[in-house]
Amino acid sequence: MSENTFQTITSKLWAMANELRGNMDANEFKNYILAFMFYRYLSEHQENYLVTNNVIDVPEGMTVNDAYKEEADGEDLADYLEDISSSLGYAIAPDDTWATLNAKIDNSEIIPSDYQTIFDNFNKNAELNAEAIQDFRGVFNDINLGDSRLGSSTTARAKSLNNIVKLVNGIEFKDENGRDILGEIYEYLIGQFAATAGKKGGEFYTPHEVSKILAKIVTNGVKESDEAFAVYDPTMGSGSLLLTVGNELPHDARSGAIKYYGQELNTTTYNLARMNLMMHDVTYSNMTLNNADTLESDWPDGPDEKGIDHPRSFDAVVANPPYSAKWDNDKTKLKDPRFSDYGKLAPASKADYAFILHSLYHLNNDGTMAIVLPHGVLFRGAAEATIRQTLIEKNYLDAVIGLPANLFYGTSIPTTILVFKKNRKNKDILFIDASKEFEKGKNQNTLTEENINKIISTYEKREDVDKFAHVATLDEIKENDYNLNIPRYVDTFEEEELVDLQEVKKMLAQDDADIKKLEAEIAEQLKILGV
Template identity: 75%
Template sequence: MSNTLESTTSKLWAMANELRGNMDASEYKNYILAFMFYRYLSGHQMDYLKNNNVLDINPGQTINEAYAEQAAGDDLNDYLEDISAYLGYAIAPQDTWRSLIQRIDDNLIIPSDYQTIFDNFNKNASLNKEAAKDFRGVFNDVNLGDSRLGSNTNDRAKSLNRIVKLIDGIEYKDEQGKDILGEIYEYLIGMFAANAGKKGGEFYTPHEVSQILARVVTSDVSSAGDAFNVYDPACGSGSLLLTVQNELPGGNKPGAVKFYGQELNTTTYNLARMNLMMHGVSFNNMTLSNADTLETDWPDGPDPTTGVDHPRTFDAVVANPPYSAHWDNNENKLKDPRFNPFGALAPASKADYAFVLHSLYHLNANGTMAIVLPHGVLFRGAAEAKIRKALIKSDAAQSQGNYLDAVIGLPANLFYGTGIPTCILVFKKNRDAKDVLFIDASKEFVKGKNQNKLSEENIDKIIDTYRSRKDVDKYAHVAPLQEIVDNDFNLNIPRYVDTFEEEPPIDLNEVNRQLKQDDQEIAELEAKIKEQLRVLGVEV
């Protein structure tokens, strides 16, 4: 983290904490992050107007002043149409960030202004039909009427003014002039997650865990080449998708990665849209959906007329879904092509394998999938055991080898809101080998005050071991299929990786010597005590 980024984020977090008062961190984030995003969109639009010579800017005139002067009257709609066609959204002159700041400084803000700004944004988001789904409603979770902002409309407007001014004071360029607003945004998401308790895990995967997943699914990729497609069926704030981009060779080139994700929680879905765009992802390169992944399939699903399913598949699938969630496992879902080949449905109270099968269904023939799950998926019986056996024997894959590539055990207490140990399951469809690599990384971590962390060395060891695919004493084992069959398809890691540390042998002669020495020291001490008592005149 650069000095500018570190000082900016520390200052911003401290001030945000002070401003939020009694509001829960998971809710207050909706205000801070939404206004940061609005500032970003407005600044991005100003850059477009300047860099593409859309405006005639006179000497001494700001871009905002030129925009307000020229995009006026009958010409306004032409400007908005042009901006929207290029950026996917458009902000009118009176609603830009600089115009908002000017009105606050001049005490011209009225309580309804914030709602008007967001309403205008939603209206203009419809100008570009292709991009409308990416921008419309993105600010709907900013509850402008929350009484915790203030007891009346004027007090609430003042609170919003303070948030806007706080964000306006952010230094968003580092020492080299690089834009770091996206990195600040990512940092704040992590901080809000850490302070939101159990709710934090619903929208954020710790970065070091994201790095492992991302490095695993990009291990076989030498360069981005054609657009690399990555999918997260429970995408939260989108951080995991962005980490895949960072780990992909050439992934940061514009258009090198196409992002796909689905998120059930609307607030979190909005967060993901903001997060990706704040990191420079164009609306053309992201397809996000707000719906239930385990219900009607996405992103394509069966044709409504013919009923035939033509699923979209991806180069990589990454996921950290809600652990052992409840889902509707109605037996009709056995007809669903995602679940049908495996002959069983995940239990109603444990949707873990439903997420596995959904994700696998959308993995292409040469891709890699990595998913974080609780350890129960490795050994629980009944329907889960049947699915596990089918995945390993690949009954559904006919002549192909085992789908399961690796099982990586992680330390406990890595995630927000739960202290349980987790594991990463890695799947591939094009495997000729039938063995499974087991890695037990559960004991290698940096202990934190409230949460354990993985160091860079911990992460490198996991990835190096995954890539080399060799036995490592007390850490990793490549298990042939027969060994897994002999264990009745139970994948519990201790069955394959022996981490038992023998205690050093006891030297009985040394123990006897120490006992004799102790007895001698005790006798000498007792003699000294008796002598002292005699000096004091006490009979002993």
């Protein structure tokens, strides 16, 4: 698909979405349009399953939906739903399909309660497959069908929902070559809603350029393998960072080659992540997502009923957690195996190191972890200094990469990427100062492909680059009292050109002579004019 075609589709869609949302906040409106896109995807995916697996016969001249209605009728319906659910993890009855919903709208047969019925039935059918319940149940719960901003009456609200359905139905999900572009459109919309939502947008979306750097780092050197690659994001937001890691792997096209794990505290955002992964063709069997507080009880596979911990470890861990968030650092957490090796807990007002230690705890011995955090983690003292020193002494910290300011939604502060590995052979730390590697935008700075390639190339080569990168020895780190502030290691000072005072004096004399000459010419002209 050409870039122009994609931009035309997405720009038109965004303009129509903005027109439809009226006085509703963009962050709220996203719950409707993204959810209905997902419902359309599930319904059409089910249609494809029914045909390609010969679950139903579709006579010539009949639509798949009509054939489904005819066959899955009466007492046979339960059997069909069981069959569909066992394969897809969900099932949509003939009366609730996307095609049926649109037909009802077109024929003015829709009634306000139809929407609630559709989603209630979806949740009910999600119970049919025990292995998939967690992936599908409640995924549409963020659609507030009674929101007064949709309309002042039940009928008005139903009309607004009808308009959203028709907007989504008009989206072209395939490009001119027949390739499915739904995932790309969905990702575009998430990014647009994040940009419009300001600070709230930063809670569920990591800019794609930053995600790309993290993904390239944690997949660096990974070879194609018959074994599944497991990636974990403990603060997954919309799940986009997980998907970016998948896209960077050499074997991402093979079904089951990647296992995605993620955790998210915000329920609305958790639902968004479930939808996002599945709309990028991640099957429910290849994703394990959890709606909980990452820093409370450990997940996945924390302590058993006897209190013995069995942590699951991953080939890659990526994270962009909330910066300097508050957390419950009760002293009992010093017994938590995630934190117990470090002697101190992250302060209650700044959970940054708690997220680092949780993530590192779930990294396997051959894996790579990359996490984005504010620069304060590099130099703050007290408990954080103790944890930082211990991490360095354990030889876990591999690289520190300083990013430009104003890259993220909702905050203009510069950030840093910390890279960790457990089985490092070298005992140095690579510092990269990429704070000037950006393209200035109207509201936000962005990383270009050239900026990204420069950072990754420097990370791979692991060599000193004048005013950009330095490989620091452990002795250097110790001399700086384990302070990792990047300017201590990468000197970006640009010496000003020496000024030749004699040359300046000569230029001033010439300027003075020019001025006197000009004044004389003006005086002569005034004399001629008799002034």
